Amino acid sequence: MAGALAFCFQPGESALHRFDPRLKTVSLLLLSPSIMASLPAGLAVFSFALVAFTGRAGLDWKAAVYNLRYFGFLLAAVFLSRAIFTPGKPVLVLGPVAFTDLGVFSGALFCWRLILVTTTGLIYAATTHSREIRAAVEWLLSPVPWIPEKRVGVMVGLVVRLIPMILDQAGKTISAQKARCVECRKNPYYRLTHFALPMLRQIIKRADQLALALAARCYNESGTPPAMIIRPVDWWGAGAVLVLCLIMIRAVFIP
């Protein structure tokens, strides 16, 4: 479970932990598209702010990076596809494959954005209780007609609980297979099927047990909501996020 802990709430008393969950959720919703629209100048500003704010949050970055190591494959694939297939002036030619200047720039930029969006999401999950996430989702959806916000809140709460469980189960399945020398098998299809099927079976079983555990303790849509108060400092924080988003979007227009 220790590895999966990087993906769930990590208790702390940092400013990010104390930031009102509703404003934190709105901030996340504003930041994600801003990051995806931003150019290097804006991303640099945000990266600096991210490091400055999260440095003292007491998060286990080492574990998070370790657990996201497979995310590196996705980033590499994105970078390579962009670097190779985007038209431009070739900067590196390896046989029939040519990396173009625009391609390398576009690939690096896209990877940078993906890393920042993922990191922002991880920080949000690591500094916000699942019950606060649930309450924030309910609060955000309450003015929207036809959407049962409490039910959606319960679903979000369940998903947040389920993710570390899935990662934990994946770790256990991998360990069990390594204990029986799965590395000796070089066929990726064999390894994939022998990993995915037992893992899925176990996940379904554990999800069933989790549902029982929640039902045994009267989990429902109308429990006591967490005490949430928006303090002046939270408004300042939300204002700072808004300014940051504007800087990032404004940076798009800076030549």
Added chain:
Amino acid sequence: MNMIEVVDLCYRFADGTQALTEINMTVERGEFVVMAGPNGSGKTTFFRHLNGLLSPARGTVTIDGVDVQHDPVLARQRVGMVFQDVDMQIVGETVYDDVIFGPENLGLGRNEIERRANDVLIMVGLSDQRDRHPHQLSQGEKRRLAIAGILAMQPDVIVFDEPFTHLDDSGVCIVLEQMLKLHHGGITLLVATHDLEKVICYADRLVLINAGRIVEDGLPKMILPKVEKYGVRMPCALRMGKEVWPWLAH
């Protein structure tokens, strides 16, 4: 009035296996009942009927006069269940979160939730661990946390499903002490185990279940000589013709 009354309870799994057959049983308020039987005998399935996690195919279960099927939420509040796999039971992100999970679901006021959480954390000796992640606790601490999560809902009955699984000796003693404290506090206890040695000296009653049927029910000293007939190991001392000593007196 009996605290628990089970009448003609039958249950069949989705694959057609008959799990429980005509279970009839009553438990008085404050009683300490040990239920023993081999793996797959139906102990867990029976316990899950006590708080409405499973619905009987036939028969009724009433808790303090209220049919579980009519008000399962009340049943879950009154009958707390400590699961065999406590890792599955713990759902909070911190020790404190897990304790307040039940009271929050009951819709209690914030002050009452805080008061109950503080009280039970002190009671189980975890008040200095309230901000730790539950998965960083030892197995014994996790078991105590599971008990705390149940106690915060102020149940009248606590059901322990194999409470000594994965525990070392000190963990067993701590959990056993906790159980005795609860029993002396007037809580009705039902303990499912096939490890009778640790708990039988403290029980008021021993019930043997085999293949989904209650096969023996009575005073522990009357039932103990028959347990091996049903796949449950007799306490070592008894096998050697001696008296079984209380586990905590070691």
